Amino acid sequence: MVEESSLARLSPTPEYSGALAKEYTLDIPRIPSLELPLRVSSKPQSVRKAVQMCGGLQHVKEALNERRGLEDAQKGLELYLNEGKDAHGSDQFFNEHPIIGKRVPFRDESVILKIQVPQGTMARFGGDVKQALASLNSKEVRVTPVAIVNNTIKFREMSDFQIRLDNVPSAKDFKNSFGSLEWGNFKKYVESVPDNDSRPFENISKMTVNRSEKCPSNDFQLPPPPRFSMVGLPLLYKYTTNPFAKREANGTTEVSSTYIRNYQQFVHDVAEGTSIPVKPHELLQKDFATAQATGVYPGTKKESKFYESLLECVEILKRLFEERSVWVKRHLDGIVPKNIYHTIKVALALVSYRFTTGPWRNTYIRLGVDPRSSPEYAKYQTEYFKIERKMLKSPVASKNIPRPPPPVFESDAPGDIDSRFKFNGRQIPWYFMLQIDLLTDEPNIREVFDKAQFLPQANELTGWFDELDLAKIRRIVKYELGCMVQGNFAFNKYKLKYYKSMLYVKESMITGQKKDTEGDIDMAELNHDKQSISDTATPNDIEEAEEDEDNGVATGEADEVVLAAEEADEDDNIRVDVPEGDDEVTNNHDDDEDAADADDDEFDPKSATFQEIIERISKINSETAQRLARDLNGFIYETKM
Template sequence: MSHSPSPAPMLDGKKLAESHPMDIPHITAVELPLHVKNVNRAINALGGKKRISESINHGEPLELRLRNDPFHHPIQALTSNNERVLLKVTMSKKTIQKDEDGKLLLRELIKMNDADPSTPKTRIQPIAIIDKTFRFRAMADFQVITKNSPMVQQFNENVRHPKNFKSVANYVAQHGDMNGYMDLNSEYFKNKDHDLPPPPILSPIRFPFDYNYKMNRATTTIMDKQSGQKKVVSTKTALKLHTKIIDHTATPPSQPAPNLIQNREMIEKEQHQLPSLHPNSMLLKCIEWLETMFEIKPFWIRKHLMDLAPKEYQKYIKLALPYVTYIYRSGPWRFCNIKLGIDPRSDSKYWKYQSEYFRVLGVRNSSDPNSSSIKRITPPSLEHTLSPDFSQSENKLELAQNLFFDGTNLPTAVTYQVGDILDLDISSTIESHIKDMGKDFLRKTWDVQDGWLNATTMEVIRKIVRYKLKQLVNEEPIDQNKIYKIINAPREEAFASRTSKVGTTKSNDKNNIDNIKTDANIEGEGEEDEEEDEEEDEEDEELVRNEEEEEAELEGDEVHDMTLTEEMISRGEAPYGGTSGAMADRMVDGMNVDKTEEDEGDVDDVISRLNNLNGDAAQKIKHLVKIIKQDDIDYMNE
């Protein structure tokens, strides 16, 4: 249906453009990066009319394939929903023939046509509204020609275009050998044939860009005098700190590294000749200041020292600490700088200095610890350690409050010493446990995970801090009922354990079953805590490695993955210390699966069908099912 344009209106004696009705169809356009001569071939390159229709109506991806190859990497189309008007421009062929090279713009052709009195005027008419456009503007991916690949040609001939069923069966028989799969034979999994079909994509970069290479500012290019070749060298030399980093089983050092002792003796001899602001002079003053701090308190977190130190000493603390302290690589006092000669494993009084690290996203960037508006406090570990004649900030050592965890404000640090945690729930819990447990509050021998504190107290502290930190980061309220459950969970667990042992009647049996379920829930919570503790340990290892990189290359910890093998199944073992039967029972309970005769029939039916294909595999699966049901005890004991 055609619509004639309305007469052009006049404005101040000037003729305006004609107006056209927009009651026209809505269509979809496909912009091809091709000079299309054969429309049918262009449609086939897009996957055919059906594929184009699915892309328009159902949002399926539209791909442009320039080669008839199933392993060809097509160009993905980008979709634009911006509306445009499709115009039909009618002009004389005489004008069009003048543009032989096709270089003139449409606007220039219209002017040329209208300027020629021998040609009719150009007619412009809107015929459709384009409400969706598919554009192919991405770069084509790297292509792999597969015509010289025997494996690909066999696959195309026997699987994609088979002549008969026999050719498919022969191909599967040659490539479908499953011997060695069930018993995890390493020979079966060796990759000996590298003639494989190409991957779905080779380059993820879809659009071109300028690399704009810039040389590292910390490097320079020099000429090797011997070989005459250019090589890149670093302009910065890493400073070796000679920090004493020991394992939790090693004997703590009593003095710094020999290099540091010699360097200090040299500085002390020259200090009278050096200016007061000379780096060596400032380093010596910082060492003496640190010695004073570690006389007051033998365990410090470096971030606390940075906050406490005078400004002129702050950039020397990292260099001065190895003269006064050592560091544990792991254990309950990791991340603490410990005074040389002090062994925290020798006395249980050092439990207050144990450090705990909590990895919570959003804590580190919460605020600036050096801001003047932040309140400063004296932490509990310093309240009773200062002598009356000590002069530091008016006889007080005050640190930024946001370096400590108080349970109400978001801190800027994630490492806390147990004795300096200001949270009232934690401090009251510690006091309550000291009163209730008596001598059992502290261990007789220290533990690598919990130090001198008992496991129950440490578990409560970690859970409360972790929960409150997450709530503060997410700006959500803290549920005191949750805190109450965390604090009283050990008591409820002990009560449930005692209750499960009482009674022989049927009612008592029912209670025992409920208690067993309660114990299972508690065990599940413990597993979650162990996973979170493992995450913390991984982060701890990373932070300690950052410290170690400053002075030497250290060997990384080996991580051994535990795999459930057939040998372990036959022994009744499972990863993480359980039995395969118990593990399977927990899996079934967790999925709320009800065992019925119908289910057992289904399993038997599957095994019988599998037996027709592979008798050995069927027999192994049959034994495995019996192990899970705990029926085949003889097989487990073999």
């Protein structure tokens, strides 16, 4: 097959000086093709069977219809390896999910050639076309283009498990009863089962275990499982090639960058008896010792100077972890110099470990430091906040929420956390995963923090804090953050006083109160709390504070999508060599204009949030963006379907 865009010509050779290949017009039929993961012969019965396994000729035509909309085209063509469905539309043999075939978008059109050779040539070479053509001269071969393939369906997903039970008596009985949904068949099937079967596994015990001998299918007397998977469609694995791999002229594939493992250590339990790492991973220590002896870090090239950059990065991190024992990686991204940033994951593994659960989840903790050992580490606990979808749909919110920083940036406080990560009640922070000490610039939260009585022992849910103190902090952040997103920076002082003086996490949790003779709760203590808010507060102010829920902000458990991105450090494959001419790490984001350009280049529609895509659309067509923001609620991630 040759590409349509190029008309084949033979280059002049000494033997055929000046000879050119015959030219053909491509005014020939355009035809679709169906590439099946089956062995299909040219016999009519083989072709008919293959088409039937795809649901019939009509289904194939519909899948190849180029006039179908994009949504219909994505449904694809279903290939059932159990020979499809029966005349009633049900699975003939109970079982499996189909393989989904998709139309190949933007496929280059290919030409189908008819090649004629002298009779007996193919038989002489056992059907090998390449050898047959090599044995002939050009005058003995006739090549004619007959059609152009301009529409192709390919099957590239993995098959689900298959099972054939069409010859199993018990399976047939099961299908004829439960499969028919007729009460008479149900009753007959149930009555045929002995009440006390003394030999329920008789057939199984007689099954042949010698794999060299064929096991009769009628020995398997269990009913078939209705599905091998909990989902209605096969899992789409989305296999992709390595973006840094390139194919050489000789056909071999090479990776243009080097990858090494970082061996980051994780602790999966916050319980008291769980030990914490005091040294880097053994394999990491071994690699580092090799680098010290040779001057080259294993898996990298000497000219990349990865080891020298790693040493510099480790020294910086050691100093930072001396000043602050617990860090969030996003904060370090603005402190570590850009020219050595590509070593940060390995450097972090050399000086820190991580918890995968509990109040310090998603932070990097200095090796040997146990935040469960002292309340002094309470200020490093993390709290998660996110703007609810109903508020994100507001055009005002999209203007007020700041865009997150680029992957590599420079902190506005040299050697310290960028001020735009902090919550002070006057600005919306860059990042909604906040450590407690990044909240204390807000006066009301500082007041709650200073009065907090720490627990005698840290727990997995609230760390060192009492649940009520954390509830107060969360309510203040949610209220103020929700107001700022809506453009309101004048907070209700009565609400803030109410949050600071709450007696219970929730009103419904009131327990242990004195009760009168009728069994009602004595509300004197609770009312005293309300009266102490302010003598000038109106009853309406108190009622609004009580009824206020989240103000459009959620808290508590971390958003799984955000954590998935944050915990990408678990990926052991780290690119460490910067390709020649690539100044991505050293030169990006030198000024605001460059940062904007780089941000455009880094935009990925597959990982972008709903709000980011709406913002992109609004730059091109504001009316369409407004309609989508109004009519759509956001995305449903494939992992949660």
